[in-house]
Amino acid sequence: MTLEDKQQEIIDDFAIYDDWMDKYEYIIELGKELPIISDENKTDDKLIEGCQSRVWLNTAVEDGKMSFTADSDAIITKGIIGLLIRVLNGETAKDVATTDLRFIQEIGLHEHLSPTRSNGLASMVKKMKLSAIAAS
Amino acid sequence: MITDGITIPFDVSRIRKEFPTLHRQVNGKDLVYFDNGATSQKPQVVIDAISEYYTDNNANIHRGVHYLSQLATTQYEDARKIIQQYINAPLSEEVLFTKGTTDSINLVASSLGEMFSEGDEIIISAMEHHSNIVPWQMLCERKGCTLKVIPINEAGELMMDKFDQLLSAKTKLVAITHISNTLGTINPVEEIIEKTHALGGYVLIDGAQSIQHIKVDMQALDCDFFAFSAHKVFGPTGVGILYGKKEILDQMPPYQGGGDMIAKVTFEKTTYNELPHKFEAGTPNISGGICLGTAISYLSELDLNAIHAHETELANYAEEKLLQFEGLRIIGTAKNKTSVVSFIVDGIHPFDLGTLLDKQGIAVRTGHHCTQPLMDFYQIPGTVRASFAFYNTKEEIDTFIHAVERSLNMLK
Numbered sequence: 001m002t003l004e005d006k007q008q009e010i011i012d013d014f015a016i017y018d019d020w021m022d023k024y025e026y027i028i029e030l031g032k033e034l035p036i037i038s039d040e041n042k043t044d045d046k047l048i049e050g051c052q053s054r055v056w057l058n059t060a061v062e063d064g065k066m067s068f069t070a071d072s073d074a075i076i077t078k079g080i081i082g083l084l085i086r087v088l089n090g091e092t093a094k095d096v097a098t099t100d101l102r103f104i105q106e107i108g109l110h111e112h113l114s115p116t117r118s119n120g121l122a123s124m125v126k127k128m129k130l131s132a133i134a135a136s
Numbered sequence: 137m138i139t140d141g142i143t144i145p146f147d148v149s150r151i152r153k154e155f156p157t158l159h160r161q162v163n164g165k166d167l168v169y170f171d172n173g174a175t176s177q178k179p180q181v182v183i184d185a186i187s188e189y190y191t192d193n194n195a196n197i198h199r200g201v202h203y204l205s206q207l208a209t210t211q212y213e214d215a216r217k218i219i220q221q222y223i224n225a226p227l228s229e230e231v232l233f234t235k236g237t238t239d240s241i242n243l244v245a246s247s248l249g250e251m252f253s254e255g256d257e258i259i260i261s262a263m264e265h266h267s268n269i270v271p272w273q274m275l276c277e278r279k280g281c282t283l284k285v286i287p288i289n290e291a292g293e294l295m296m297d298k299f300d301q302l303l304s305a306k307t308k309l310v311a312i313t314h315i316s317n318t319l320g321t322i323n324p325v326e327e328i329i330e331k332t333h334a335l336g337g338y339v340l341i342d343g344a345q346s347i348q349h350i351k352v353d354m355q356a357l358d359c360d361f362f363a364f365s366a367h368k369v370f371g372p373t374g375v376g377i378l379y380g381k382k383e384i385l386d387q388m389p390p391y392q393g394g395g396d397m398i399a400k401v402t403f404e405k406t407t408y409n410e411l412p413h414k415f416e417a418g419t420p421n422i423s424g425g426i427c428l429g430t431a432i433s434y435l436s437e438l439d440l441n442a443i444h445a446h447e448t449e450l451a452n453y454a455e456e457k458l459l460q461f462e463g464l465r466i467i468g469t470a471k472n473k474t475s476v477v478s479f480i481v482d483g484i485h486p487f488d489l490g491t492l493l494d495k496q497g498i499a500v501r502t503g504h505h506c507t508q509p510l511m512d513f514y515q516i517p518g519t520v521r522a523s524f525a526f527y528n529t530k531e532e533i534d535t536f537i538h539a540v541e542r543s544l545n546m547l548k
Contacts (some may be wrong), residue, residue, distance in 0.1 A: 020163055025546055052487040052503050052518070057163065065244040074485035075547060119487060
């Protein structure tokens with residue numbers, strides 16, 4: 001599945017919900033399912049301190065493909081991380097660095113990626129992209 | 137104009153009609169606005185006054201000989217007198233227009249602080265907003281003063297016996313919040329002022345959360361400084377007040393240099409204008425000042441006792457309903473508190489709860505509320521804070537409780 005296919009799949013998944021609470025129910029379930037990253041990867045150097053919630057991001061590159069694991073103390077933040085990881089994991093550094101994460105806008109969750117939201121997600125995406133640029 | 141003691145009987149449904157924002161929808165639901173601690177909504181009379189100023193009366197103040205400048209100056213200075221009367225300050229020149237509470241505190245830290253020296257002590261409390269912590273830390277760094285902190289108990293009340301121990305002849309200033317923005321605690325400022333004065337120190341009261349809830353009287357309190365923001369008291373953003381006693385303000389050096397604050401400028405020497413202009417450099421927020429006057433006039437026509445009773449009833453009702461949820465803890469249970477209800481729920485992050493409440497049309501605040509040391513004391517990442525104003529209702533609390541229940545069911 002291409003990166004674009006994965007984005008479209010999420011957009012289609014969300015299309016069935018016309019109520020905000022249903023969308024969030026889905027995100028919360030994703031957050032609960034996302035494996036918690038191991039404690040050795042939950043160190044201060046991997047911490048992105050948001051004003052509202054905190055995010056830990058661990059980045060690895062294998063055979064030119066990016067691999068991210070992440071966690072947050074807030075479950076909604078964690079659910080959105082789950083979506084981002086689903087789209088970006090296993091993709092080439094170049095694709096991660098250059099792709100437009102349009103699915104976030106399309107499913108109406110772009111507010112969570114706004115720097116003013118202060119939940120650590122905007123900084124997390126920036127870090128993901130910077131690590132991809134460094135690896136490409 | 138302030139009407140002479142004539143108050144209109146308190147009627148929440150009539151009052152709500154005067155606040156247009158309360159009638160909008162958010163995310164397809166009727167807005168329930170419980171973020172009054174952050175900022176209050178504005179009555180139509182204030183919104184109209186802003187529009188009227190820019191439509192009909194806009195001109196720069198204090199320097200123009202032309203009609204509009206005179207008119208704007210009169211309105212601005214009338215607003216100062218309205219505020220002076222409302223807070224019962226002895227003199228109108230003791231009422232300084234600033235950008236807000238933060239600016240007021242920084243003015244005192246910067247200007248009065250110039251008169252401090254190494255070894256002097258400043259006392260604050262563990263429940264202060266960052267804006268009543270950081271300016272004093274900066275001053276301490278600049279002047280070699282020491283910052284002391286009055287601890288609080290688990291209920292969120294000041295430990296006054298510890299205050300007595302901290303207070304000494306070295307204490308130059310006690311800067312304390314009247315009402316905690318996070319906990320709602322009403323502090324015993326009268327006692328603090330009396331004890332501090334007995335040892336020769338000054339007292340600054342951060343009134344950002346008090347003037348909209350309780351009567352504040354400068355002469356009865358006898359504080360040296362009192363700071364508040366217009367936007368939390370039904371006025372516009374970007375303007376606030378610093379009340380200061382004339383004899384202290386007269387001794388203090390100017391805060392900022394510029395137009396309006398001078399008497400005579402030459403390249404060799406500049407002499408400063410008299411109060412209040414000495415502390416009001418540059419063109420101020422003219423519309424903001426005038427419309428703060430409008431907001432205070434509006435407030436003065438309401439029955440503060442009835443407001444207090446209504447807000448207390450709302451807070452008690454909300455706390456009683458919230459405590460029915462398993463694992464929910466109220467943060468801030470002082471005996472003497474206002475209509476702020478801060479809470480956390482075991483295993484639930486405040487951000488998650490706040491996000492879900494927002495999607496149900498409910499505006500609350502989540503996070504540390506600019507009181508990180510207080511969060512450290514309770515060892516929590518933040519709280520969900522519902523803060524009520526007199527235009528809120530029990531029906532809104534019922535909607536809120538229902539939304540909290542639905543959210544918790546999703547998050548657990």
